[in-house]
Amino acid sequence: xxxxxxxxxxxxxxxxxxxxxxxxxxxxxxxxxxxxxxxxxxxxxxxxxxxxxxxxxxxxxxxxxxxxxxxxxxxxxxxxxxxxxxxxxxxxxxxxxxxxxxxxxxxxxxxxxxxxxxxxxxxxxxxxxxxxxxxxxxxxxxxxxxxxxxxxxxxxxxxxxxxxxxxxxxxxxxxxxxxxxxxxxxxxxxxxx
Amino acid sequence: xxxxxxxxxxxxxxxxxxxxxxxxxxxxxxxxxxxxxxxxxxxxxxxxxxxxxxxxxxxxxxxxxxxxxxxxxxxxxxxxxxxxxxxxxxxxxxxxxxxxxxxxxxxxxxxxxxxxxxxxxxxxxxxxxxxxxxxxxxxxxxxxxxxxxxxxxxxxxxxxxxxxxxxxxxxxxxxxxxxxxxxxxxxxxxxxxxxxxxxxxxxxxxxxxxxxxxxxxxxxxxxxxxxxxxxxxxxxxxxxxxxxxxxxxxx
Numbered sequence: 001x002x003x004x005x006x007x008x009x010x011x012x013x014x015x016x017x018x019x020x021x022x023x024x025x026x027x028x029x030x031x032x033x034x035x036x037x038x039x040x041x042x043x044x045x046x047x048x049x050x051x052x053x054x055x056x057x058x059x060x061x062x063x064x065x066x067x068x069x070x071x072x073x074x075x076x077x078x079x080x081x082x083x084x085x086x087x088x089x090x091x092x093x094x095x096x097x098x099x100x101x102x103x104x105x106x107x108x109x110x111x112x113x114x115x116x117x118x119x120x121x122x123x124x125x126x127x128x129x130x131x132x133x134x135x136x137x138x139x140x141x142x143x144x145x146x147x148x149x150x151x152x153x154x155x156x157x158x159x160x161x162x163x164x165x166x167x168x169x170x171x172x173x174x175x176x177x178x179x180x181x182x183x184x185x186x187x188x189x190x191x192x193x
Numbered sequence: 194x195x196x197x198x199x200x201x202x203x204x205x206x207x208x209x210x211x212x213x214x215x216x217x218x219x220x221x222x223x224x225x226x227x228x229x230x231x232x233x234x235x236x237x238x239x240x241x242x243x244x245x246x247x248x249x250x251x252x253x254x255x256x257x258x259x260x261x262x263x264x265x266x267x268x269x270x271x272x273x274x275x276x277x278x279x280x281x282x283x284x285x286x287x288x289x290x291x292x293x294x295x296x297x298x299x300x301x302x303x304x305x306x307x308x309x310x311x312x313x314x315x316x317x318x319x320x321x322x323x324x325x326x327x328x329x330x331x332x333x334x335x336x337x338x339x340x341x342x343x344x345x346x347x348x349x350x351x352x353x354x355x356x357x358x359x360x361x362x363x364x365x366x367x368x369x370x371x372x373x374x375x376x377x378x379x380x381x382x383x384x385x386x387x388x389x390x391x392x393x394x395x396x397x398x399x400x401x402x403x404x405x406x407x408x409x410x411x412x413x414x415x416x417x418x419x420x421x422x423x424x425x426x427x428x429x430x431x432x433x434x435x436x437x438x439x440x441x442x443x444x
Contacts, residue, residue, distance in 0.1 A: 114359065
């Protein structure tokens with residue numbers, strides 16, 4: 001199986017590489033469109049600030065490629081947010097895959113949300129064998145509101161979408177690669193899709 | 194609900210774990226990678242590695258260690274100690290660290306906080322603050338608590354938040370190593386002044402101290418070293434007791 005992690009200069013890619021190795025697979029890092037198109041699974045990582053990450057995507061032309069991919073694609077954290085319509089962070093236009101706008105938590109709660117929180121209302125094969133209310137590691141200041149494409153929700157200030165799915169596109173706000181054995185199982189489920 | 198976090202801290206010198214009592218008189222408490230694995234399996238929510246060695250070989254040893262830890266464990270970890278530039282952070286993140294903690298370098302060059310937040314995101318910038326009370330005033334200290342600064346703990350905390358820190362790790366030098374509990378009054382005040390997570394550090398001696406720092410100190414996370422390294426407190430037992438005290442934890 002050929003697993004490609006999109007390398008566009010944003011994100012802690014090494015953690016995802018190691019997690020995939022622990023699952024018994026190898027991933028390659030690439031920003032080459034042909035290599036990405038030929039992959040069986042594509043992972044779209046990202047941490048940091050939305051508008052600067054988007055600039056890097058635009059510079060490489062990957063903003064046009066990603067929405068056309070046909071194989072399973074998993075956006076993680078900022079990767080997921082960039083797959084939405086737009087983000088309030090840096091007033092950033094997203095890839096428009098998920099039909100939802102990313103907005104900021106208010107100061108009624110500590111921002112960023114940092115730590116372990118529960119995921120529930122789980123849908124899709126991504127969560128096969130995963131119990132409701134398991135804990136995932138999250139660190140984020142912006143969120144996608146609960147919407148039709150939600151496949152898991154989490155409560156912080158209110159219920160919001162902690163994972164999204166549309167066709168072959170998946171996104172998790174949490175970091176499966178940093179969420180213990182359960183997180184690793186979710187990543188393993190993605191690789192089995 | 195977002196849970197309170199329990200964070201074992203591993204002080205690293207020349208690739209080994211150490212913990213000082215009041216930052217002197219270091220004792221060897223084992224191999225960092227093995228300890229990291231044990232803590233991760235026992236239910237630690239995160240780990241902090243604080244490099245306190247000061248040799249020329251320091252950085253290479255630390256980078257090797259970061260890679261080994263990142264390849265072994267599947268929970269987040271923070272690396273601190275001697276980090277003073279964007280380049281230092283880049284190499285640690287590239288090798289699998291999730292966050293970095295900066296202390297003296299942030300005091301000497303506060304712009305570093307802005308630069309790191311802008312380049313890597315606030316989520317990976319932890320500002321560690323060591324402070325102790327001098328004539329009723331919380332004074333920020335450097336070099337493991339040896340050198341006082343002009344800074345007041347609460348003003349400095351507000352400044353680091355404004356500059357883009359994602360989290361504050363506050364160590365009370367008055368409490369550290371005493372095993373008499375955390376500095377909960379100062380912690381609660383910090384928590385009311387800033388809107389980023391606060392990690393309590395310094396003074397953990399028993400399970401009640403953790404309950405108190407979450408309830409009275411309003412801490413988002415609690416960090417400790419020797420009580421875990423010397424098995425005075427087992428993380429599993431600690432988290433069960435926290436749950437029994439109606440504190441949300443990941444079990």
